Amino acid sequence: MTQPFKIGDKIFQSRLFTGTGKFSNNALMEKAIEASESELVTVALKRVDIRNENDDIIRHLKHPRINLLPNTSGVRTAKEAVFAAQLAREALQTNWLKLEIHPDPRYLLPDPIETLKAAEELVKLGFIVLPYINADPVLCKRLEEVGVAAVMPLGAPIGSNKGLRTVDMLQIIIEESKVPVIIDAGIGAPSHAAYAMELGADAVLVNTAIAVAENPEAMAYAFKIAVEAGRLAYEAKLGQIQNHAHASSPLTAFLED
Amino acid sequence: MSFNSIIEKYNWDLVKESIYSKTTADVEKALMAEHRSLEDFKALISPAAEPFLEKMAKESRALTLKRFGNTVQMFAPLYLSNECQNICTYCGFSLHNKILRTTLTDAQIIQECEAVKALGFDHILLVTGEANKTVGVDYLLNAIRVVRPYFSNISLEVQPLEQEEYELLINEGLYAVLVYQETYHKEEYRTHHTKGKKSNYDYRVDTPDRLGKAGVHKIGLGVLIGLEDWRTDSFFNALHLNYLEKNYWQTRYSVSFPRLRPAEGLLEPKVVMSDKQLVQLICAYRLFNENVELSISTRENATFRNNIFKMGITSMSAGSKTNPGGYAVFPEKESLEQFAIDDTRSPKEVADMIKQQGYESVWKDWDKVFNL
Numbered sequence: 158m159t160q161p162f163k164i165g166d167k168i169f170q171s172r173l174f175t176g177t178g179k180f181s182n183n184a185l186m187e188k189a190i191e192a193s194e195s196e197l198v199t200v201a202l203k204r205v206d207i208r209n210e211n212d213d214i215i216r217h218l219k220h221p222r223i224n225l226l227p228n229t230s231g232v233r234t235a236k237e238a239v240f241a242a243q244l245a246r247e248a249l250q251t252n253w254l255k256l257e258i259h260p261d262p263r264y265l266l267p268d269p270i271e272t273l274k275a276a277e278e279l280v281k282l283g284f285i286v287l288p289y290i291n292a293d294p295v296l297c298k299r300l301e302e303v304g305v306a307a308v309m310p311l312g313a314p315i316g317s318n319k320g321l322r323t324v325d326m327l328q329i330i331i332e333e334s335k336v337p338v339i340i341d342a343g344i345g346a347p348s349h350a351a352y353a354m355e356l357g358a359d360a361v362l363v364n365t366a367i368a369v370a371e372n373p374e375a376m377a378y379a380f381k382i383a384v385e386a387g388r389l390a391y392e393a394k395l396g397q398i399q400n401h402a403h404a405s406s407p408l409t410a411f412l413e414d
Numbered sequence: 415m416s417f418n419s420i421i422e423k424y425n426w427d428l429v430k431e432s433i434y435s436k437t438t439a440d441v442e443k444a445l446m447a448e449h450r451s452l453e454d455f456k457a458l459i460s461p462a463a464e465p466f467l468e469k470m471a472k473e474s475r476a477l478t479l480k481r482f483g484n485t486v487q488m489f490a491p492l493y494l495s496n497e498c499q500n501i502c503t504y505c506g507f508s509l510h511n512k513i514l515r516t517t518l519t520d521a522q523i524i525q526e527c528e529a530v531k532a533l534g535f536d537h538i539l540l541v542t543g544e545a546n547k548t549v550g551v552d553y554l555l556n557a558i559r560v561v562r563p564y565f566s567n568i569s570l571e572v573q574p575l576e577q578e579e580y581e582l583l584i585n586e587g588l589y590a591v592l593v594y595q596e597t598y599h600k601e602e603y604r605t606h607h608t609k610g611k612k613s614n615y616d617y618r619v620d621t622p623d624r625l626g627k628a629g630v631h632k633i634g635l636g637v638l639i640g641l642e643d644w645r646t647d648s649f650f651n652a653l654h655l656n657y658l659e660k661n662y663w664q665t666r667y668s669v670s671f672p673r674l675r676p677a678e679g680l681l682e683p684k685v686v687m688s689d690k691q692l693v694q695l696i697c698a699y700r701l702f703n704e705n706v707e708l709s710i711s712t713r714e715n716a717t718f719r720n721n722i723f724k725m726g727i728t729s730m731s732a733g734s735k736t737n738p739g740g741y742a743v744f745p746e747k748e749s750l751e752q753f754a755i756d757d758t759r760s761p762k763e764v765a766d767m768i769k770q771q772g773y774e775s776v777w778k779d780w781d782k783v784f785n786l
Contacts, residue, residue, distance in 0.1 A: 179483020181772045203566075203781045206536075231784050233664060244783050262666035263659065263705040316481055369479045 159388040162359050164337050165253070165285040165306045167224065171196045172354065173384045174226070174339060176364025177214055178204070180373060187217040189367055193377035199226040199255050199362065202241055207248035215249070226287065228255035233268075235275035242279055254279060255309070256288040265315045269296050273303065280304035289341055292323035297330050297338075308334060309362065311342035312353065316365045318345025321352060331357045347376075347383030354387025355395060416623040417657055418616055421650065426599055430646040436460035445469060450702050455652050458698035459645045467694055474697035474726040477704050484773045487707075487729035488761065489537040489569070490530050493738040494518050494557055496752065498543030500610030502596075503681045504638065504674055506736075506752045507543040509609065517548050520560050522743045527564040529742035533733055533761045536778040537567040539592070541736075541752075544573035544612060551579045558586040567780035569634070573611065574621040580628035587785040592634030593621045594670065597641040598650035606641060606681075622654065626662030633658065633667055634709070639692075640674030640683030648695055652702060668707035668729070669699055675713050675753045689718055693725060700726035712755040719757050720767055732757070732764035 161168050175195040180186035190198055198218055206212045218225060227245035232238045235258065242254050256279065258272050259265040267290050279286045285306045290296055292310040300308055310330055313319035320343060321327060331338050337359035344350050350361045363380050370376035436457040444454035445466065457463060458470065495517035498507040506513065518526065530538065540557060542549045549572070558568060569590035570583065580591065597603050600615050607613040622633050635655060637647040655667055671692060674683040687695075692714075699708055710719060710727045712734040723730060735741050736752040757764070765775040 179485060180774065181484035182769065182774050203779055203784065204776070206778055207781075231780065237784055241781070241783050244781075260664045262664070318480065365480065365483070368483055 159385055160392060162337060164287070169196050169360070170194075171381070171384075172360040172388055173350070173381055174199065174341075174360055174362040175367065175377070176362065177201070177218070178364055179368035183213050183217040185373055186214075186368070187220075189373040189377040190218070190223065191220070191377075192374045193363075193367065193381050194222070195377075195381075196222055197224050197226050197253075199228045199364075200249075201230045202227050202245045202248075203231045205248070207244065224253065225249055225251055226253050226255050227251065228257050228289075230257045230259070230265075232258055233260040233271075234258065235271040235278065238271070238275040239278050239282070242275075242284060243282070246284070252283055253285045254287065256286050259289075267291055267311075269293060272296075273299055276300055276305050277303040287339065292326035292330060294326060294329040294333060297334055301334065301336050305336060307337040307339055307359070309339045309341040312340050312349065313343025313345075315342040317343050318366055319343050320345055320349040321356075324356070327353075327358070328356060347379045350380055351383040351387035351390075354384055355390050357391055360384075416620040417654055418620050420653070420657055421598065421619065424650070424653075426646060429649055430643055432456060433460050433645050433649060436462045438462055438465075441466055444701070445473070452649070452652060452656065452702075455698060455702040456649055458701055459648055459695060463694060463698070464690070467690065467697070470697040470701060471693065471725045474700040475724055477700050478726045478728065481704050482728045485776045486723050486727070486768055486773055487537065487776050487779055488535060488765070489539055489567075489729060489731055490533065490535040490761070491539045491541050491571070491711075491731060491734050491736065492523075492526055492530055492561070493541045493736060493740060493752070494523065494553075495542040495545065495549045496738050497545035497548055498610075499546070500544050500612040501608045502612065503606045503608075504641070516738050516744075517542075517545075517553075518738050518743065520556070522739055523557060523560045525742045526739060527561055531564050533741075534765070534777055535761065536565055537569070537780070538565040539569040539571055539731070541570075542572045544610060546573070546611070551575060551582065554583060555586055558583060558588055562587045562782070566778050566782055569632070571634075574618055575624070577624040577628045580625055580630060584628060584630055584785075587782065588630065589780060589785065590632035590634060590668075591625050591630055592636070592668075592670065593618070593625070594634075594636040594638060594672065595619060595651065595654070596638040597647055598637065598654075599642045599647070602642050622658055623661075626658060626665055630665060632707075633662075633665055634670060635667060636670040636672060638672055638674060639687050640685055643685055644687050644691070644695065648698075652699070655703065655706065666705075666707065668709050670709045670711065671696065672711065672713060675756070692718075693722065696722065696726045712757040713753065715756040716759060719764075720771070723768070723773070724771065730764070732759065732761040 174197045177200045229238045229241045258268045287307045289309045297308045312321040339360045340353045340358045341362040345366045367377045433456045440457040441463045444457040496507045497515045571592040603615045707728045709729045768775045
């Protein structure tokens with residue numbers, strides 16, 4: 158069993174967060190999320206019919222284990238994000254928020270300036286803010302200073318399945334961060350998720366790789382055990398990778414003479 | 415700068431020749447490339463790529479799944495008016511066509527909205543002809559205000575407007591504008607648009623620039639397939655797309671593939687595009703651009719639509735009426751329509767078909783809150 162961890166006032170057993178997009182139907186999405194044992198599931202406000210109590214997406218996420226993490230996908234500015242967040246809070250009865258501001262609709266890359274602005278305001282408004290950002294260590298510190306509950310740097314462009322292309326920056330973020338680090342976007346295979354956990358990330362968020370697999374339920378389970386394996390390895394202290402063989406006669410031996 | 419200054423540097427005949435002289439080796443290179451260029455796109459739409467259709471389809475499907483998932487966005491057109499001062503050789507609304515002309519009143523728009531909403535739609539495309547006195551920007555502003563309570567996402571397919579006019583409409587909640595160039599062949603364009611404001615090629619070709627400057631969320635591009643050589647026209651459309659993406663990077667783009675369909679007493683297509691060639695074109699767009707939305711309408715038949723959405727298409731209309739008032743106000747008056755639709759199934763039947771094939775039909779993917 159891996160150590161539980163905390164974001165805001167919530168304790169999580171599972172370090173695998175999931176999403177709700179791109180599935181071929183909502184029943185399949187529910188099964189996959191169940192198999193993943195995920196406790197935090199992000200859902201795009203724009204996909205939910207908040208005026209409908211029986212919205213099909215939300216209906217399939219009503220499970221005691223699952224906490225909803227509404228996201229602001231679709232907004233282009235801080236102002237729009239704050240407005241969307243308030244609507245999400247009211248409609249979905251949660252002050253948790255995945256802050257996503259990506260004015261670039263092609264690669265959905267997050268806007269650091271607008272994200273920082275919105276995060277500051279949302280924290281003041283009482284939100285538990287989890288911002289989706291590029292793997293920028295300085296931005297992570299700035300977000301931490303304005304009071305976000307965690308940071309969500311990307312491993313590669315969202316939906317790209319390319320793995321941890323930003324690994325050097327992620328390592329700095331993990332080393333320096335005082336808030337949990339959740340690696341979001343780009344994780345395309347369970348091995349990528351395991352690697353993220355071995356590096357010491359607190360959690361990962363996986364959507365596309367599960368949703369578009371031939372068998373999403375089995376893939377969700379594969380991610381679950383990969384995340385657990387990676388975390389266990391991290392907690393058990395991985396051996397250091399050695400770049401050179403140990404010289405049989407130490408270079409500094411002469412100092413002892 | 416605008417797209418006109420880019421396209422002026424190209425010579426239609428040379429581009430055409432370069433597409434038709436692409437070889438098997440060029441196609442293979444394009445298929446292998448990680449990032450595909452406009453030259454690769456030319457190879458993929460060329461006759462030399464025809465033997466590679468299955469391979470292109472598989473790759474197109476994989477890329478689309480990765481980016482858009484197992485989903486198809488559903489939308490419906492709502493025709494507000496068929497009044498038109500233009501003469502276009504291919505269009506049922508053309509000025510001299512003796513059809514019943516009508517422009518919907520507020521009460522009629524509401525009646526239509528309720529009917530379309532009852533079919534399940536939440537994304538709506540408002541369509542008109544070009545009659546600036548009766549269906550000018552004031553009419554459109556009012557129409558958006560009337561329609562807005564019913565739909566989360568509003569698109570427009572109407573006459574080209576000024577940047578400031580688009581800004582007004584965007585402020586009222588407009589999300590996307592579709593403006594098809596019809597053909598990028600300047601001389602050919604003039605022969606098909608002999609009278610009315612639409613005869614101004616330069617103004618039309620720069621419309622997406624004005625839209626980009628106005629900050630619209632989405633711009634829809636396309637050529638009317640059948641007017642000119644579809645390969646050459648599609649190259650210019652892809653060039654346009656590339657240019658717009660670089661210049662208006664906050665806007666998303668879609669491409670549609672209208673093939674000329676029979677309309678009231680009008681022109682036969684100059685160039686006929688086969689189903690196979692349409693598949694080739696759709697897949698070529700996806701291979702060229704992983705993120706662009708690709709749309710297919712009810713102009714195409716049911717069998718074609720049942721298969722094509724798995725190879726790159728991301729949005730589909732269903733149960734469409736192409737005459738103003740067609741859903742509820744004048745359900746019988748088919749003579750008003752712009753063109754005949756082929757897939758006449760109801761939205762529910764189309765959604766069931768999509769579901770059977772393991773895809774989800776998405777009805778809502780936007781929220782009014784984002785249009786502030």
